[in-house]
Structures are given as structure tokens and as C-alpha cells.
Amino acid sequence: TYPATVANSSVYVQSAALLLGVFLLSLAPAARAADVPDAARSYQQHCAACHGADRLGGTGPALLPENLARLRKEEAQAVVRDGRTATQMAAFGALIPPDDLAALVAWIYTPVVPAPSWSEADIRASRIQHVDPATLAAKPIFSADPMNLFLVVETGDHHVSVLDGDKLERIHRFQSRHALHGGPKFTADGRYVFFASRDGWITKYDLWNLKVVTEVRGGINTRNVAVSPDGKYVAVANYLPHTLVLLDGDLNLLKSIPVTDREGKASSRVSAVYEATPRKSFVAALKDVPEVWEISFDPAAQDIPAGFVHDYKYREGAFIPGYLNPRRTELGQVLDDFFFTQDYSTVLGASREGVGQVVNLDVRRKIADLPLDGMPHLGSGISWEWRGRRVMASTNLKAAEVTVIDLKDWSVVKRIPTRGPGFFLRSHENSPYAFVDSMMSREAKNTLQVIDKQTLEIVKELKAAPGQTLAHVEFTRDGRYALASLWEMDGALIIYDAQTLEEVKRIPMKKPVGKYNVWNKITREEGTSH
Numbered sequence: 001t002y003p004a005t006v007a008n009s010s011v012y013v014q015s016a017a018l019l020l021g022v023f024l025l026s027l028a029p030a031a032r033a034a035d036v037p038d039a040a041r042s043y044q045q046h047c048a049a050c051h052g053a054d055r056l057g058g059t060g061p062a063l064l065p066e067n068l069a070r071l072r073k074e075e076a077q078a079v080v081r082d083g084r085t086a087t088q089m090a091a092f093g094a095l096i097p098p099d100d101l102a103a104l105v106a107w108i109y110t111p112v113v114p115a116p117s118w119s120e121a122d123i124r125a126s127r128i129q130h131v132d133p134a135t136l137a138a139k140p141i142f143s144a145d146p147m148n149l150f151l152v153v154e155t156g157d158h159h160v161s162v163l164d165g166d167k168l169e170r171i172h173r174f175q176s177r178h179a180l181h182g183g184p185k186f187t188a189d190g191r192y193v194f195f196a197s198r199d200g201w202i203t204k205y206d207l208w209n210l211k212v213v214t215e216v217r218g219g220i221n222t223r224n225v226a227v228s229p230d231g232k233y234v235a236v237a238n239y240l241p242h243t244l245v246l247l248d249g250d251l252n253l254l255k256s257i258p259v260t261d262r263e264g265k266a267s268s269r270v271s272a273v274y275e276a277t278p279r280k281s282f283v284a285a286l287k288d289v290p291e292v293w294e295i296s297f298d299p300a301a302q303d304i305p306a307g308f309v310h311d312y313k314y315r316e317g318a319f320i321p322g323y324l325n326p327r328r329t330e331l332g333q334v335l336d337d338f339f340f341t342q343d344y345s346t347v348l349g350a351s352r353e354g355v356g357q358v359v360n361l362d363v364r365r366k367i368a369d370l371p372l373d374g375m376p377h378l379g380s381g382i383s384w385e386w387r388g389r390r391v392m393a394s395t396n397l398k399a400a401e402v403t404v405i406d407l408k409d410w411s412v413v414k415r416i417p418t419r420g421p422g423f424f425l426r427s428h429e430n431s432p433y434a435f436v437d438s439m440m441s442r443e444a445k446n447t448l449q450v451i452d453k454q455t456l457e458i459v460k461e462l463k464a465a466p467g468q469t470l471a472h473v474e475f476t477r478d479g480r481y482a483l484a485s486l487w488e489m490d491g492a493l494i495i496y497d498a499q500t501l502e503e504v505k506r507i508p509m510k511k512p513v514g515k516y517n518v519w520n521k522i523t524r525e526e527g528t529s530h
């Protein structure tokens with residue numbers, strides 16, 4: 001409407017606009033004061049819904065100079081104009097004229113005043129105790145098998161459904177925080193589950209009582225949460241601030257660790273944190289610093305010789321307590337997303353640019369390169385036995401393939417061509433099949449492909465209507481049924497017989513995203529994400 005408005009105005013207004021244009025050009029390329037109100041208005045109109053009115057983040061990342069440090073302004077302009085692969089970032093090129101778009105991008109690189117922070121005091125003050133734990137029943141209040149429950153995250157209206165995995169029926173539905181992301185994490189007894197929302201809220205939910213117990217805001221922009229099997233330790237990975245937050249099982253703050261390189265010079269976002277049960281530790285991938293961190297939650301963990309670990313904060317003393325302090329594995333390249341081998345000794349990781357590395361957590365160094373292309377999504381990798389050896393497979397967010405890797409020599413066994421780049425891969429040890437989506441492809445996002453895990457061939461395609469999205473599978477505890485998301489506002493959970501691959505049932509849902517089976521998660525089933 002902008003050009004039309006100018007065309008319909010009086011000659012006087014046109015001349016004034018021309019003069020103003022000349023004046024503004026004379027100010028370029030410095031930040032043009034006259035643009036600031038427009039940029040701020042444009043931000044509120046186009047960006048605030050996802051990135052937060054205060055730019056502190058929401059479903060989208062926080063748009064602050066600290067967050068954007070590694071992104072050149074030209075690239076940021078391209079992202080706003082064209083959207084971003086593998087995210088919900090839409091293209092705004094058709095809505096915002098080029099000059100306004102440049103001003104908007106320049107504006108998001110200016111600091112928010114006063115600077116946003118999320119201190120230990122903020123974390124403590126945000127904690128909400130929803131129910132008195134003493135009032136909660138010590139056994140499930142329902143008859144369904146508590147070990148075969150499913151949680152389904154419905155982002156359409158920010159709810160979570162709880163399903164009976166035997167009857168494949170919903171037993172409960174509750175409101176969640178806005179934009180949950182990443183898998184919820186269960187305690188080993190299956191009673192408690194912890195959710196993380198993109199804007200930092202951690203929710204502790206009692207599955208036996210079907211109640212939210214406690215919540216705390218661990219950060220401004222958060223990636224995911226991890227929990228120790230006994231439920232005593234919780235770790236939160238943050239993009240903003242650059243912290244890794246450790247909480248106790250009641251979501252009281254233990255410590256907020258500033259995430260920096262060993263010299264304390266460069267700080268980093270935390271891409272994700274995972275729990276490594278056999279190691280009694282959390283392992284974190286850092287986005288901006290080429291290090292992997294391991295934090296023991298074992299109170300008996302050996303102290304670390306300070307010189308060996310190079311932790312700047314604790315150099316004064318001879319030893320750093322091993323418990324709840326990071327051990328660093330320093331690398332040549334950033335490792336942004338990774339897959340654990342079944343014994344948790346090794347991670348297979350990749351940077352967003354696709355540089356693949358194998359890192360051994362015991363010797364704490366890179367032990368091999370991974371021959372990967374595109375943007376492998378190793379976090380959603382699965383593994384199985386193939387011709388007497390163990391392989392892992394991963395989707396790729398940029399390339400239309402599933403890459404199968406030999407876990408002994410790290411060689412690529414096969415690249416299985418798919419309909420399009422995909423997000424999630426799932427199987428079960430009782431199933432001969434793995435399911436992969438092509439979510440990143442406009443044409444094929446309605447197609448799930450079924451891979452025979454022995455022939456490594458696609459054996460079937462399951463399709464939703466054109467234009468719809470069909471993705472993210474999870475199996476029942478016994479591997480008999482595979483549940484997929486028809487990822488639409490008026491969507492559904494589609495349940496397939498995992499042997500015949502025929503549809504057996506649909507449960508209506510509001511944009512169902514991820515689904516998680518209690519048993520498969522707590523036993524670290526080989527066919528599901530950890």
C-alpha cells in the first residue's frame with residue numbers, strides 16, 4: 001500500500017516525500033534516526049509475535065546484538081527477506097519494501113536499553129509452586145499402564161495430550177507453556193516429566209497425578225532441558241543469556257554457569273544439553289565456542305586438576321570440584337548438534353555448516369572426521385544392528401537423504417535418497433522399519449517414507465493430502481504401532497500398524513508436533529531420540 005498512498009497524494013506531499021528521501025539518502029549508510037520509529041513500528045507489526053515485543057524472544061529467537069553477533073547484517077537481511085530453512089522463520093520480502101527491511105535489520109542490531117538480563121535472582125524469583133507435593137498421590141490416579149503412556153505436544157493451541165499407549169486413547173489434556181521445544185525428559189520411574197519452552201520456562205509435571213507441580217523460568221531464550229534419572233538434577237541449555245543452568249529436582253536453582261571459552265573471552269549460546277546416564281553427567285553442545293562440556297551430577301565425582309581443565313574461574317586452586325562443574329573437550333570446530341553412541345562414550349556431531357566430527361568423551365578429543373554434507377540432524381539419529389555391525393542413521397535438513405554410518409569405522413554405509421530433506425527418523429528394536437519425513441520439502445512434506453532397516457531401501461510411502469505435513473513418529477512400548485503427526489491445526493495423530501503399515505486409527509489434535517513414549521524414553525530405546 002505504500003506506493004499507492006504516495007501516488008494518490010497531493011503534489012505537495014509527493015515533493016515533501018522526495019525531499020525527505022534525498023535527506024535520508026544523505027544520511028546513509030549510518031543508522032538513520034528518522035528510520036528508527038518506522039523500524040520499531042515495522043518490528044511490532046511483523047516480528048513481535050514470534051520474537052517478543054521486547055525482542056527477548058518467544059517462538060523465535062531473541063533479536064538482540066548479543067544473539068546476532070555471528071550473523072552479518074547482509075545475511076540477516078536475506079533471512080528476513082527469504083525466510084530460513086529448517087525453522088518457522090517466514091519470508092517477509094513481499095511484505096516489507098527493501099529500504100524498510102534494511103532499516104528494520106539495522107535496528108535489531110542496536111542494543112535494547114536497559115540491557116536484558118536473567119540473573120540467578122530472576123531465576124529464583126520466577127519459581128512457582130503450583131501444588132503442595134505432600135498432597136500428591138504416590139501411585140497413578142488412572143488405570144492405564146504408566147510405563148506405556150504417550151505425551152503429545154500440540155503446538156496449535158499449546159496443549160499436551162496424555163495417551164494410554166495400550167488402548168491408544170487420550171486420558172488427559174492440559175495447557176502447556178507457549179512453544180515447547182525439544183523432547184520432554186522423564187525420571188527413571190516414569191512419574192515426573194520436565195518440559196522446556198522456547199522462552200525459558202521449565203515445567204515439572206507429575207504424570208501419576210496429572211498435575212503441574214512446579215515451574216521456573218531458567219532463561220530468556222532456551223533450547224532444551226535434561227534431567228538425571230533420579231530426578232534430582234535438571235540442566236537447562238540457554239541461548240540467552242549465555243548460561244547453562246543447573247536446578248535441583250524441585251526446580252530450585254543450584255547454579256547458573258556462564259558459558260565462555262576457557263580463557264573467559266568468548267561467550268557462547270548452548271545448543272542443547274543431554275543427560276548421559278552411564279556417565280552420571282550432562283553433556284552440552286555449544287554453538288559459538290568449539291568445545292563440548294560434560295558436567296557430572298555424581299557427588300562422588302573426582303576433582304579435576306585445575307591446570308588440566310583450564311577452567312579460568314577456578315584456576316586459583318589446585319583442583320576444581322568434579323561435581324557440577326564443566327569438563328571441557330576442546331575442538332577445532334564448533335559441534336552444534338550430536339548423537340550419542342549407545343554406551344555414551346562417544347558423540348557424533350556436526351556444526352550447522354555440516355562439518356562432522358566424532359568426539360570421545362573419555363579421552364576428551366576428536367577421534368575422527370565424519371564424511372557428511374548439508375545440514376545433518378544428528379540429534380534425531382537412531383541406531384540398529386546391520387549385517388553384524390551397529391550403524392546409526394540421521395536425516396538431513398538440507399539434503400534429501402538419510403545417511404547411514406558404520407559406528408565402528410565412521411564410514412558412510414549408504415545414502416538413502418528420500419523425497420526431500422527431513423527432520424525426524426524413528427524406529428523400534430522390535431520393528432524392521434524406520435520412518436522418515438520430508439518435512440523440509442514443500443512438495444513432499446505430506447509424505448512419510450518407510451525404510452527397511454536391513455535392505456536399506458524405501459519400501460513404502462504413507463501420504464497425507466497434498467500441502468499437509470506428516471512427520472514425527474514414535475512407537476508404542478512393544479513396537480506394534482507407529483504414531484505419526486498430521487501436523488495441521490485440524491490435525492490428528494495417525495496410528496499405523498507397524499507390521500502391515502496400514503492405518504488403524506486417528507485421534508484429532510491441534511497441530512501435534514512431537515510425541516514421546518515413557519518406556520521408550522526411560523529405557524533409551526535404540527530407535528528413538530534420547
Ligand code: DHE
Binds near residue numbers: 180513
Ligand atoms: Fe527442534 C528437538 C534444535 C527447529 C521440533 N530440536 C530438538 C533438539 C534440538 C533441536 C537440539 C534436541 C533437544 C531435546 O530433545 O532435548 N530445532 C532445533 C534447531 O536448531 C532448529 C532447526 C532451529 C530452531 O528454531 O531452533 C529446530 N524443531 C524445530 C522446529 O521448527 C520444529 C520442527 C517445530 C517446533 O516446535 O519448534 C522442531 N525439535 C522439535 C521436536 C523435537 C526437537 C519435536 C524433539 C524430537 C524428539 O523426538 O525427541
